[in-house]
Amino acid sequence: MTPSASERAVLVEELRRRGPDAPTLCAGWTARDLAAHLVVRERRPDAALGLVVPPLAGHGERVRDAVAARPYEVLVDLVASGPPRLSPFALPGVETAVNTGEHFVHAEDVRRAGDAPAEPRALPADVRRALWGGLRGRARLLYRRSPVGVVLETPEGRVVARRAPEGAGTVVLRGDVGEVLLHSFGREAVARVEVEGAPEDVRALAGLDRAV
Structure with a gap:
């Protein structure tokens, strides 16, 4: 299992365990909103551009809101299944360099939110190496x-x-x-x-x- 895949598994487990209304460290977002963001990021590149291109932010928000209205179990299953084969995020180099950090940060967004935040995890050596490579870059x-x-x-x-x-x-x-x-x-x-x-x-x- 790649570092990105192992961190995705942690993220999915936390999303399932805590439920759609769980708080996150992303201001104003519940676990449902975070799951919708992850689905849009990997499956709707037209909407994901709104994260970095301000004129497209409105379109991105509308798409994310529509995705968030889907059943929570469906959203989490889509996060678990990963990006479609033709998505840029499915490329092996991109998966390790970009998705490992994305999955780690968002897993901690769920784990450390709320009145009883979880303690830091002991990370496997390959995840640590991937996170360092992404941070350094x-x-x-x-x-x-x-x-x-x-x-x-x-x-x-x-x-x-x-x-x-x-x-x-x-x-x-x-x-x-x-x-x-x-x-x-x-x-x-x-x-x-x-x-x-x-x-x-x-x-x-x-x-x-x-x-x-």
């Missing part, structure tokens, strides 16, 4: 607008996500690869990450909107 994009320098440190390695602009300091985010990834994707409230830097630089980074 996207770090500069995630922090491109940061007003301070950013360094990410995990047991897998170290990457300079953003060099400090003139006159600014640098903040180091240190922790397990999954926790640093969650922090980088805007889940600071639940990520178990050590943040090191001058107080003013830490505050500046905290104000950066990078939710995905």
